[in-house]
Amino acid sequence: MSQNKRAELIQKALWLFYRNGFHATGMDLVAKETGVSKTSIYKHFRTKEDLILAVLRLRDENFRNMLLRGLEDKAAKPEDQLLALFDVLKDWFEEDSFQGCMFIKASAEFQEASHPINAQAMEHKRLLKEHFTDVARAAGFADPEAVACHLMILKEGAIVLAAMSHSCVPAGDAKEAARLVLAHSPRI
Amino acid sequence: MSQNKRAELIQKALWLFYRNGFHATGMDLVAKETGVSKTSIYKHFRTKEDLILAVLRLRDENFRNMLLRGLEDKAAKPEDQLLALFDVLKDWFEEDSFQGCMFIKASAEFQEASHPINAQAMEHKRLLKEHFTDVARAAGFADPEAVACHLMILKEGAIVLAAMSHSCVPAGDAKEAARLVLAHSPRI
DNA sequence: GATTGGGTTGACCGATCTGTTCATGTTTAG
DNA sequence: CTAAACATGAACAGATCGGTCAACCCAATC
CATH class of the missing domain: 1.10.10.60 (Homeodomain-like)
Structure with a gap:
């Protein structure tokens, strides 16, 4: 092959x-x-699990690439990039192929913390948070990790709600919440 | 029986x-x-699906009851209840039996929007949001539904991250974010 | 043209899945 | 005490599960 x-x-x-x-x-x-x-x-x-792990590796690469590229395309300044996250998410939600976060699903189906599939899903989230922390630091926030954590929470919540019901548009609400959080987070 | x-x-x-x-x-x-x-x-x-639906009905009743009761126990004023949500969540996360949100998982495993199990999971979220909207209205917010939506996003995000990694404590971060959001949401 | 060898295949394995049947207890009510 | 009602474990059906195997194809070499 x-x-x-x-x-x-x-x-x-x-x-x-x-x-x-x-x-x-x-x-x-x-x-x-x-x-x-x-x-x-x-x-x-060798096993179905190996195939799933390969799939998740590809997804991690594609998704992080899409997201990071999207942030850079939508905004130049680090602070604007943090808010642009929710514009990128909105674009994603509106794709026909959108079916929620693959890593949340993987973690839900293989819940043991020590399971390789779960570990890989967690690693994806860790890498994303790491990136947000870097951007938040560049944006001049006093506690960039806390800001990244807040953004991660808003991001996961928006994804979950977008996947479960197309009635509301959580990306817009998440962005509004993020604007409030970022506007009142302490700077250096 | x-x-x-x-x-x-x-x-x-x-x-x-x-x-x-x-x-x-x-x-x-x-x-x-x-x-x-x-x-x-x-x-x-009649089928496994019927059993799952009965299980989800029980879960919905137990969980909403636990959460609403918890809010009332932790705080008296409506506005304080909205923030207390994240204290209740934190208690839940620290239980040994905590394994994430059952409805998110159900929705992840039965993804077709028309599937009865997915519909039931969505109904659970809808009822929760409805309650938050009522409390936000009683707290005097100008746009109670928007506030409820923000809280739902923070709640789902906190749950997902708590279920995926016990390393950080998203309940605390979610509460901090919620404090910022609530403090700067317009009142009547 | 015959031979070789890596890559591919349909058929197959035992186990497990949802759901049913049935003969055999075990309760319960009159 | 008896009869109806219910619950049980074991076996079964038909499908699907993850995974394997001997046979096959086809291009490259002699």
Whole structure:
């Protein structure tokens, strides 16, 4: 299997797991939908868990890339970037393919803290928070980690509510809340 | 089966689904752990989905009751109750049995918007938001629904992060963010 | 053209899934 | 005491689960 084929397999598996859930998506379906026989899949991934981990690695790379790029595109100054986060999220929510946060779902289906899949999901959140902390520091906040934590909470809450009901538009509300929080967080 | 037995069955099934997930918990395990034979279970619940719906109804009742009671116990004035939400959450996070929000998990495993389980999870969130809106109105906020939405976002974010990593204490951070938001939301 | 060898395949394995059946207790009510 | 009502465990059906295997294809080498 070429490297291309392998990447394509992971990409399509990502979509299946994202849409149907991890336990609910069998390897037979993955084989059928990707057009790659189960035997070939298992030649490149020892177990289903290994495939899921590869999927999550791709998702982490794609998602963080999309988000960080989005922040830079929407705003130049660090402080504006922190608020622009919720504009990027809004764009994401409005995509047809939006189905919530894959890492929250992965963590929900594999809940043991020591489980590799859960650990990988946590690592994704840690990296995001780290980035927000850096931006908050550049923006001149006195406690950049606290600011990052507040943003993370608003971000996860907005995602969860956006995934559960399309009735309200939590991205807008989250941005409004973030504006209040940022406006009154102490600067250096 | 007495009404007691039935309630006990639902209670134990709740714990199993909450801890292991819905798809990952088979009916054989439910029968074994509850001490109720599979035959009897299926006499009272036509399908596994029906059992899950009953479990979610119980959870909704217990959780909303615990939360509303907690708010009233922690604070008398409506505005203080809104902030006390995050003290109640903190107590919940510190329980050994804490495993995240059951409705977020249910919604993650049954993602189709029209699925009855997803609908029930959404209804739970709707009822909570409705209550927050009432309290925010009593507290004299100019836009009680917006305040409730902000609180919901902070609440869901805090729960998700608390469930994914016990390293930080998002309840405290969420309360701090909520304090900033409430302090600068317009009053009537 | 014959041989080789990596990559692919459909068929298959045992286990487990939801849900049912049934013969055998075990309660409960008259 | 008897009869109806209910609960039980074990086995079953049909499907699907994660995972494996011998056979096969096809391009490269001699």
